[in-house]
Amino acid sequence: MSQSEAISKKVLAMVAEVFDQHIPFHNLLGMRIQRYDLEGVEVTVEMKPELIGNIHQQILHGGVTATVLDVVGGLTAFAALVAGRDDWQEEELRARLQTLGTIDMRVDYLRPGRGQKFTGTGQVIRSGNKVSVCRMELHNESGQHIAFGTGTYLTG
Amino acid sequence: MSQSEAISKKVLAMVAEVFDQHIPFHNLLGMRIQRYDLEGVEVTVEMKPELIGNIHQQILHGGVTATVLDVVGGLTAFAALVAGRDDWQEEELRARLQTLGTIDMRVDYLRPGRGQKFTGTGQVIRSGNKVSVCRMELHNESGQHIAFGTGTYLTG
Amino acid sequence: MSQSEAISKKVLAMVAEVFDQHIPFHNLLGMRIQRYDLEGVEVTVEMKPELIGNIHQQILHGGVTATVLDVVGGLTAFAALVAGRDDWQEEELRARLQTLGTIDMRVDYLRPGRGQKFTGTGQVIRSGNKVSVCRMELHNESGQHIAFGTGTYLTG
Amino acid sequence: MSQSEAISKKVLAMVAEVFDQHIPFHNLLGMRIQRYDLEGVEVTVEMKPELIGNIHQQILHGGVTATVLDVVGGLTAFAALVAGRDDWQEEELRARLQTLGTIDMRVDYLRPGRGQKFTGTGQVIRSGNKVSVCRMELHNESGQHIAFGTGTYLTG
Numbered sequence: 001m002s003q004s005e006a007i008s009k010k011v012l013a014m015v016a017e018v019f020d021q022h023i024p025f026h027n028l029l030g031m032r033i034q035r036y037d038l039e040g041v042e043v044t045v046e047m048k049p050e051l052i053g054n055i056h057q058q059i060l061h062g063g064v065t066a067t068v069l070d071v072v073g074g075l076t077a078f079a080a081l082v083a084g085r086d087d088w089q090e091e092e093l094r095a096r097l098q099t100l101g102t103i104d105m106r107v108d109y110l111r112p113g114r115g116q117k118f119t120g121t122g123q124v125i126r127s128g129n130k131v132s133v134c135r136m137e138l139h140n141e142s143g144q145h146i147a148f149g150t151g152t153y154l155t156g
Numbered sequence: 157m158s159q160s161e162a163i164s165k166k167v168l169a170m171v172a173e174v175f176d177q178h179i180p181f182h183n184l185l186g187m188r189i190q191r192y193d194l195e196g197v198e199v200t201v202e203m204k205p206e207l208i209g210n211i212h213q214q215i216l217h218g219g220v221t222a223t224v225l226d227v228v229g230g231l232t233a234f235a236a237l238v239a240g241r242d243d244w245q246e247e248e249l250r251a252r253l254q255t256l257g258t259i260d261m262r263v264d265y266l267r268p269g270r271g272q273k274f275t276g277t278g279q280v281i282r283s284g285n286k287v288s289v290c291r292m293e294l295h296n297e298s299g300q301h302i303a304f305g306t307g308t309y310l311t312g
Numbered sequence: 313m314s315q316s317e318a319i320s321k322k323v324l325a326m327v328a329e330v331f332d333q334h335i336p337f338h339n340l341l342g343m344r345i346q347r348y349d350l351e352g353v354e355v356t357v358e359m360k361p362e363l364i365g366n367i368h369q370q371i372l373h374g375g376v377t378a379t380v381l382d383v384v385g386g387l388t389a390f391a392a393l394v395a396g397r398d399d400w401q402e403e404e405l406r407a408r409l410q411t412l413g414t415i416d417m418r419v420d421y422l423r424p425g426r427g428q429k430f431t432g433t434g435q436v437i438r439s440g441n442k443v444s445v446c447r448m449e450l451h452n453e454s455g456q457h458i459a460f461g462t463g464t465y466l467t468g
Numbered sequence: 469m470s471q472s473e474a475i476s477k478k479v480l481a482m483v484a485e486v487f488d489q490h491i492p493f494h495n496l497l498g499m500r501i502q503r504y505d506l507e508g509v510e511v512t513v514e515m516k517p518e519l520i521g522n523i524h525q526q527i528l529h530g531g532v533t534a535t536v537l538d539v540v541g542g543l544t545a546f547a548a549l550v551a552g553r554d555d556w557q558e559e560e561l562r563a564r565l566q567t568l569g570t571i572d573m574r575v576d577y578l579r580p581g582r583g584q585k586f587t588g589t590g591q592v593i594r595s596g597n598k599v600s601v602c603r604m605e606l607h608n609e610s611g612q613h614i615a616f617g618t619g620t621y622l623t624g
Contacts, residue, residue, distance in 0.1 A: 024208040025217035028184065052180040061181035062226050062258050067219025102218050103599055104572065104620055106262045106418050108445050108462060110438045125460060126422045130598045131571055131622060133420050135460070148437060148447070150420060150462060152572055152620050154599060259443055260416065260464055262574050264601050264618060266594045281616060282578045286442045287415055287466060289576050291616070304593060304603070306576060306618060308416055308464050310443060336520045337529035340496065364492045373493035374538050374570050379531025414530050418574045 004086045011093045012036055012082060019075065029064060031071065034119075038083045041075040043068055043120040053113075060113030060146070068120040069136040069149030070105055076122035077132035077153035084127060096156060103131070105151035113147075115140025122149075130156045160242045167249045168192055168238060175231065185220060187227065190275075194239045197231040199224055199276040209269075216269030216302070224276040225292040225305030226261055232278035233288035233309035240283060252312060259287070261307035269303075271296025278305075286312045316398045323405045324348055324394060331387065341376060343383065346431075350395045353387040355380055355432040365425075372425030372458070380432040381448040381461030382417055388434035389444040389465035396439060408468060415443070417463035425459075427452025434461075442468045472554045479561045480504055480550060487543065497532060499539065502587075506551045509543040511536055511588040521581075528581030528614075536588040537604040537617030538573055544590035545600040545621035552595060564624060571599070573619040581615075583608025590617075598624045 001009070016036035019026060029051065035042040045051070045068055053061025078100055082093065122136035136149035157165075172192035175182060185207065191198040201207070201224055209217025234256055238249065278292035292305035313321075328348035331338060341363065347354040357363070357380055365373025390412055394405065434448035448461035469477075484504035487494060497519065503510040513519070513536055521529025546568055550561065590604035604617035 022211060023217070024206050024211070025219060028206040029219075050180050050184045055178060055180070056254070061179070061223065062261075063181060063185075063219060063223025066222035066226065066261070066263070067217065070218050070222065098212070101268075102263075102265050103594070103601065104262060104264045104618075105218075105222070106260060106462060106574065107222075107258075108260045108437060108464075109258050110445070112257075125420060125457075126571070130624070133422070133571065145437075148462070150418060150460070150572075152420075156598070259438070259445065260462075262418065262618060264593060264620075266601070281576060281613075282415070286468070289415065289578070301593075304618075306416075306574060306616075308576075312442075334523060335529070336518050336523070337531060340518045341531075362492050362496045367490060367492070368566070373491070373535070374573075375493060375497075375531060375535025378534035378538065378573070378575070379529070382530050382534065410524070413580075414575075414577050416574060416576045417530075417534070418572060419534070419570075420572045421570050424569075 002086070004088055007088055007090050007093070008038065008082045011090060012079065015075070015078065015097060019071065029067065031068065036075060038079055040121060040123070041072055041079065043072050045118050047116050057112060060118065062109060065109065065113060065138055065147045066107050068118065068138055069107055069147065070102055070151060072120040072122040072136045073105065073134040073149060073151035074100060074102060074153055076124055076134045077155055080124040080127040080132055081155045099154065099156065101154045103152040103154055105149060108148040110145055110147055115142065115144065117141040118146065128155065158242070160244055163244055163246050163249070164194065164238045167246060168235065171234065171253060175227065185223065187224065192231060194235055196277060196279070197228055197235065199228050201274050203272050213268060216274065218265060221265065221269060221294055221303045222263050224274065224294055225263055225303060226258055226307060228276040228278040228292045229261065229290040229305060229307035230256060230258060230309055232280055232290045233311055236280040236283040236288055237311045255310065255312065257310045259308040259310055261305060264304040266301055266303055271298065271300065273297040274302065284311065314398070316400055319400055319402050319405070320350065320394045323402060324391065327390065327409060331383065341379065343380065348387060350391055352433060352435070353384055353391065355384050357430050359428050369424060372430065374421060377421065377425055377450055377459045378419050380430065380450055381419055381459065382414055382463060384432040384434040384448045385417065385446040385461060385463035386412060386414060386465055388436055388446045389467055392436040392439040392444055393467045411466065411468065413466045415464040415466055417461060420460040422457050422459055427454065427456070429453040430458065440467065472556055475556055475558050475561070476506065476550045479558060480547065483546065483565060487539065497535065499536065504543060506547055508589060508591070509540055509547065511540050513586050515584050525580060528586065530577060533577065533581060533606055533615045534575050536586065536606055537575055537615060538570055538619060540588040540590040540604045541573065541602040541617060541619035542568060542570060542621055544592055544602045545623055548592040548595040548600055549623045567622065567624065569622045571620040571622055573617060576616040578613055578615055583610065583612070585609040586614065596623065
């Protein structure tokens with residue numbers, strides 16, 4: 001493993017830990033970063049009564065869906081930025097992380113959010129030094145497709 | 157006040173109470189329906205540590221912004237549906253409320269979510285018996301514009 | 313082939329012919345419906361000087377991209393509507409075609425529109441009796457991905 | 469008038485002329501840049517048979533609407549970039565113009581495009597050195613609101 005690979009790996013592991021444990025709103029939802037490397041990200045949230053948006057139907061609130069998709073998109077955009085160069089310094093990447101932000105996001109709600117565990121994944125469709133665009137998906141534990149997202153992220 | 161006006165008023169008041177007090181995820185965020193009538197809706201959320209998305213900057217998580225905008229859009233679309241006819245029966249409106257849902261939503265994040273109290277408002281830009289489209293806004297207590305939303309809602 | 317299948321086939325063929333030959337703006341662009349059946353649609357446009365949006369780079373105007381994606385989305389949504397029932401009457405389908413319309417569309421421009429021939433394809437991600445949502449793609453003749461689209465269509 | 473003001477004015481006038489007369493697809497549609505300065509832009513297109521998208525209803529094709537909105541958004545984003553600094557060199561601005569591009573755009577179709585003359589206008593909702601976001605509108609000659617747009621543009 002080259003030095004740059006080591007830096008990339010270290011920074012993504014650090015980001016995963018921050019997003020998994022140290023962001024208050026992620027803790028409030030019970031969101032977990034299950035996997036995060038240069039190949040992608042897997043974010044989960046388990047159903048619990050506080051996340052319900054419709055008491056009759058007992059389904060996930062659309063705001064939780066939007067939150068998971070946005071987090072997936074941001075992490076996906078950042079991984080693509082890291083993967084795009086092989087001469088990163090750790091400080092540079094930390095600085096980029098500070099300025100990482102969502103510019104806009106579209107959510108397409110495909111079906112009611114029924115299920116016990118929801119998993120978000122994503123892929124980059126446009127990768128750039130300044131802006132990246134990602135497509136994200138949310139599925140439940142049965143593999144049902146709950147929602148799609150498309151997000152534009154400022155990466156530099 | 158005609159009978160239909162009385163029904164409209166009663167149903168909107170009922171919806172406001174449900175959204176203000178009986179939706180678990182709204183309670184988790186501390187979201188409040190401050191006003192809801194045929195002229196519009198005002199939804200607020202007060203900053204608290206659990207809603208933070210960036211510990212360094214102490215700003216509102218983008219998922220909270222998306223949640224408030226989506227709730228504002230849904231309520232705005234429903235009010236427009238109610239306002240569009242003057243011969244509603246209460247049961248019809250209750251049935252319509254059950255099927256009300258977000259089809260898609262775009263959020264434009266304009267600036268970091270700094271502030272103590274955030275207020276969401278909205279307006280209908282396309283009103284229909286089956287589908288309505290709304291534009292929504294989120295401001296902080298200083299009047300700074302935090303985010304715009306555009307949402308398409310199934311109303312029938 | 314059942315009577316309903318025969319009706320579906322006939323109506324889609326009629327729609328393909330109208331979109332291919334009798335819509336003035338499609339003729340202006342040189343847009344062609346290469347294929348249209350229950351499995352999907354393929355729409356093409358060949359580069360010609362009049363479609364250029366940037367004289368230095370000689371690339372397709374983004375408005376042409378948006379146009380092709382929107383047409384693909386509308387045709388895809390209509391095919392899904394037809395596929396969703398097996399008891400259509402021809403008159404019903406003709407009436408549905410009259411009311412078919414785009415509610416909203418997002419276009420993600422991935423790279424400059426370089427090429428000689430551009431092909432649009434799509435798939436339904438949410439199919440309904442009233443509203444359908446589609447994702448669309450535009451590629452050039454080398455298989456380069458030029459743009460993504462996401463559109464919400466009124467189908468009834 | 470300062471030297472920088474003179475440069476800004478000169479560059480916007482040059483851009484207006486290029487977009488009005490030297491972009492082939494704009495000429496094909498008959499699109500005109502009626503006004504373009506630091507305060508905003510006004511783009512028009514007159515109805516003609518070739519722009520029709522529905523022969524029964526004789527309405528503007530949605531692709532023309534998308535095209536006008538996208539052009540308005542790009543010009544609005546560029547004007548905001550120019551307005552954001554008072555020490556531009558002409559060469560810098562010409563370089564920025566070369567890289568100006570649409571990242572993503574949402575179009576909300578509000579009503580059928582009936583009319584004889586359509587006018588697009590816009591405003592910046594997020595202005596930046598790298599990315600700007602605009603909201604755009606299309607009205608017909610009676611003041612009827614035909615469509616809204618929201619676009620994200622790469623400005624640097």
